[in-house]
Amino acid sequence: MGLLARLRSSLTYPIAATLVLVTVVPVTLVGWLLASYNREHLTFVEKRFLSLEARGLAGEVSEFLESHRIQLQSTVRGLEAGGAIEVSGFEQLLQDIAGEQDRAFDYLQILDERGEGTFVRSPSLTAETESILTEAVAKVHATAIGGEPVERLVTGLPGGEATKAIYGFPLRSATGVVWGSLTGVLDLDALQRRFDENARAGFIVSLFDEDGLVLVSSHPRLRGRDLAASPLVRDLLRRPVHLTSTYRHPVPSVADDVLGAVAPVAGAGWGLLIERPTKEAYAPVRVAQQRTLVVSALAALVALALGFVLSRQLIVPLQSLTGISSAIAEGNFAVRADVKGTDELAQLANNFNHMAGSIEALVRRLKQALRQNQELFLETIRTLAAAIDAKDPYTRGHSERVSSYSMAIARHLGLSQDEVFRVRTAAILHDVGKLGIRDGILNKPGGLTEEEYAVMRQHTAIGAQIMEPIRMLKDIIPGIRNHHETWDGTGYPDQLVGDTIPLVARIIGVADTYDAMTTKRPYQEAKTLDFVLTRMRQMSGSRFDPMVVNALLAAVAAGDVTPPSAAPGPDAQQEVS
Known part of the structure; x- marks a missing residue:
């Protein structure tokens, strides 16, 4: 030609x-x-x-x-x-x-x-x-x-x-x-x-x-x-x-x-x-x-x-395609082009409609895959938490309870939905480092020796090391590593003080201690709710962030946090959960 x-x-x-x-x-x-x-x-x-x-x-x-x-x-x-x-x-x-x-x-x-x-x-x-x-x-x-x-x-x-x-x-x-x-x-x-x-x-x-x-x-x-x-x-x-x-x-x-x-x-x-x-x-x-x-x-x-005469046949269909493409760009994937004829523009319209249909189907699949991935992610970390809790029969269900309490505290602190999700994930995995602690220490009845307690204290750093290679979980590592830090700087492993302790770690620390006192442990019976709340108030400002303790108290008053059981008992010993 x-x-x-x-x-x-x-x-x-x-x-x-x-x-x-x-x-x-x-x-x-x-x-x-x-x-x-x-x-x-x-x-x-x-x-x-x-x-x-x-x-x-x-x-x-x-x-x-x-x-x-x-x-x-x-x-x-x-x-x-x-x-x-x-x-x-x-x-x-x-x-x-x-x-x-x-x-x-x-x-x-x-x-x-x-x-x-x-x-x-x-x-x-x-x-x-x-x-x-x-x-x-x-x-x-x-x-x-x-x-x-x-x-x-x-x-x-x-x-x-x-x-x-x-x-x-x-x-x-x-x-x-x-x-x-x-x-x-x-x-x-x-x-x-x-x-x-x-x-x-x-x-x-x-x-x-x-x-x-x-x-x-x-x-x-x-x-x-x-x-x-x-x-x-x-x-x-x-x-x-x-x-x-x-x-x-x-x-x-x-x-x-x-x-x-x-x-x-x-x-x-x-x-x-x-x-x-x-x-x-x-x-x-x-x-x-x-x-x-x-x-x-x-x-x-x-x-x-x-070029008006020559372009007339091109401009009008293109304007229609432009409007449709803008609608698709705004998220309306159901719109389709309606250009009649047998020239290149008609073929372009047919290809455009086919492309829009493929994009619409792909978006549906991506949304479904995203939901499935989120559910798989949560189920995976729940399974991992269950494996952690299974090492210690006295803390069975501990990670799920701490996660539930932490989410309630986070909501009463006014955190966003994404922040609450990160708190939830960190709380579920907060004791992942116990996978690196000997069963003899985890399941020992009664108190630990100083040497055993020193080994137990390593679980926070071990947990952070376990999670560190997983890039998508980097935001939750502070909650795993620092949930045993105390407001006055006497905690571990980094002896952080006050606001230098990540908020997610402060939340998990309060929820962790609350669960430790409201559940039966080898070294103590579960405490009554009144006793636990009194102790939490006493530790506010020394061991815990007063703002987080107040959020816990508000969550308990609203019925968002309820202990699994309560019974009278002696004063709480030093918990190592």
């Missing part, structure tokens, strides 16, 4: 050729030009914005530091005007300063030359931080009492606390004799919170000192890091001017290529660096893509006008 005959037998070739010539070539060219223009324009605008933002934040930092420094200096002048008096009477003055709005002093102190005086401290200071600050403040006082003002930074505080700035000023009598000092510890956490606001907009903001050491940063990995290798920081340390640049970030784990701007902090000798990853900065290039779409639409209209 010749070329002319092929063109006449199908509308595809002439329309395709027309659309390529009229739309594809110009649209591609225009799109490339628009993208190039927008990238250059965005770079200019982004650098300008970053420069203005850096100057503004540097001004805020300078104002923050200066306002606190002026507050201390004003206090010094007031004290000097009053002369050397009994310093113990200044406690109210220090409390007034610390209590002023927008003040961020963690520690204020007035001492005389003998080291006697008064101070106020923030109640939020930890004992470890307070010890470090007390030593630093003592050194500042020793310097200030010599007649020289002191400014010092305290970095690397425990628990990731923000850097503290210490200001010390000598106090002089009317004759100029130094009789004491005023010291203030400024918490830079207020700057940290301010920087975090920018972080939510995709910016990385860091405040560094005269050596390039990061004092405060919106990115946790930059806090305390030396940024002297950053080109902007290096240039500002050489000459304190406003700079912007695009460069490779010196800490690869933070970002790759970034747009950055730096500004000096007046009066402090520090610098303010604000950065934004280029991937985020150039996201607005979508504007160029939208312009490309507009141009494409115009070019398509021209193409349609030129």
Whole structure:
């Protein structure tokens, strides 16, 4: 068949050729030009914005530091005007300063030359931080009492606390004799919170000192890091001017290529660096893509006008197929195309209908398979739990009961359906590690020796190791490993404390102990419900998370948790379930 005959037998070739010539070539060219223009324009605008933002934040930092420094200096002048008096009477003055709005002093102190005086401290200071600050403040006082003002930074505080700035000023009598000092510890956490606001907009903001050491940063990995290798920081340390640049970030784990701007902090000798990853900065290039779409639409209209007669037979059926495909994309797999004829479009419609039918049947099979897989999964873990419980006749059904109690607690905690499912799965398998414990220990009547109890305690780590290779169960491993951790940190295997214990493990721990006390064990009889609930309340806050215990109590009150049996008996021994 010749070329002319092929063109006449199908509308595809002439329309395709027309659309390529009229739309594809110009649209591609225009799109490339628009993208190039927008990238250059965005770079200019982004650098300008970053420069203005850096100057503004540097001004805020300078104002923050200066306002606190002026507050201390004003206090010094007031004290000097009053002369050397009994310093113990200044406690109210220090409390007034610390209590002023927008003040961020963690520690204020007035001492005389003998080291006697008064101070106020923030109640939020930890004992470890307070010890470090007390030593630093003592050194500042020793310097200030010599007649020289002191400014010092305290970095690397425990628990990731923000850097503290210490200001010390000598106090002089009317004759100029130094009789004491005023010291203030400024918490830079207020700057940290301010920087975090920018972080939510995709910016990385860091405040560094005269050596390039990061004092405060919106990115946790930059806090305390030396940024002297950053080109902007290096240039500002050489000459304190406003700079912007695009460069490779010196800490690869933070970002790759970034747009950055730096500004000096007046009066402090520090610098303010604000950065934004280029991937985020150039996201607005979508504007160029939208312009490309507009141009494409115009070019398509021209193409349609030129090929209207030839395309009439193609466009109408295609529009019908487009609507049907959209309906199928939205989940309506029962819709079918109705295009009559014997040409390529009719064949396409028939193939499309066949494809839609195949997809509909496949989706039905997939849904059925998913339900079957979920049921098989649950039956599998139930079987595994039954095998665990079968090793110990006294705990038969223990895993299913703990799972039931855990689900009830999770629902009363307001967890989502997916979270409740994960809690359920973890609870069923929480004792899977007992498969690695000798039967002689599991079934021993009476209490265990210290050596046997040490072996028994290994079942949590063994269970985590058993489940670790199963990727789809990785979310439940914390519940298996840590369900014997205690709120006060005396549990095992990791001695986690409080909220550091995964919630799923805290839930299972409460449910596990509840079942241990309400069922008969080799070492104890089942307890009455009142006795068990009293004991759970007593252990709330020491062994268990009070929030989880309250959820258990609510579940019991609502009838969602009921013990299998109850009988009076002596106080519960240490359970090892």
